[in-house]
Amino acid sequence: MNMLIYLIPVALLLGGLGLGAFLWSLRNGQYDDLDGAAWRVLEDEDQPRG
Numbered sequence: 001m002n003m004l005i006y007l008i009p010v011a012l013l014l015g016g017l018g019l020g021a022f023l024w025s026l027r028n029g030q031y032d033d034l035d036g037a038a039w040r041v042l043e044d045e046d047q048p049r050g
Contacts, residue, residue, distance in 0.1 A: 025031070
């Protein structure tokens with residue numbers, strides 16, 4: 001039972017860090033172009049870049 005005194009705050013801290021990382025990624029536009037990656041897979045990369 002004494003271990004819960006340590007485990008509950010650690011779990012809340014890790015959950016808060018995960019939520020913070022998710023909100024940071026939302027603000028930085030990580031999820032703005034969800035279809036772009038799917039279309040880039042289909043592009044032909046054999047063309048020379050110039």
